[in-house]
Amino acid sequence: MTDYLADVRKYDAGASEDTVKKIVKHLGIALRNRDSSLVSASDPKEMARVVEKWCGKKLGVDAAAGEAACNKVAATMKADKTKERVTFYYLVAKELGKLDTL
Numbered sequence: 558m559t560d561y562l563a564d565v566r567k568y569d570a571g572a573s574e575d576t577v578k579k580i581v582k583h584l585g586i587a588l589r590n591r592d593s594s595l596v597s598a599s600d601p602k603e604m605a606r607v608v609e610k611w612c613g614k615k616l617g618v619d620a621a622a623g624e625a626a627c628n629k630v631a632a633t634m635k636a637d638k639t640k641e642r643v644t645f646y647y648l649v650a651k652e653l654g655k656l657d658t659l
Contacts, residue, residue, distance in 0.1 A: 561643040568633065568648055579659045580646050583615065587642065596645040598631035611646055616655045626652040 561581055565572040587593045597603045604627055612623025630648040634640050650656050 561641065564641045564644045565647050568644065569651060572647065573656075576650075576656055576659055577643060577647060580643050580650075583659075584642060584646070594642050596640045596642050598627075598634070598640060598645075604631075607645070607649070611649060612653070616650060616653055616658065618653055618655070622653065623649075 562572065562574055562577050565577050581588065584594075596607065604624075607627055608620055608623040612618050612626065613620065616623070618626075626649045629652055630645055631640075633648065634645065647656075650659060
């Protein structure tokens with residue numbers, strides 16, 4: 558858990574541990590596998606899945622808003638070759654103003 562929180566805090570120093578825990582719980586088993594614990598921002602199918610499942614179903618936003626948020630977060634994390642899924646999802650939720658709804 559502390560590794561996830563530390564990674565999120567590289568981008569948001571004031572990140573709430575409770576919020577990060579909620580994302581970790583939501584992702585569950587996906588975090589056990591190294592490949593599925595990362596987001597490939599260069600893969601259109603991966604990004605479409607994040608927009609549909611995370612932005613649409615979990616956060617309740619439309620595809621256009623989700624796609625815009627994902628693109629912005631991908632640009633923010635561009636220098637990070639291994640984009641942790643927890644951090645990516647946190648930043649997308651923050652970008653959409655949805656952290657308090659998690």
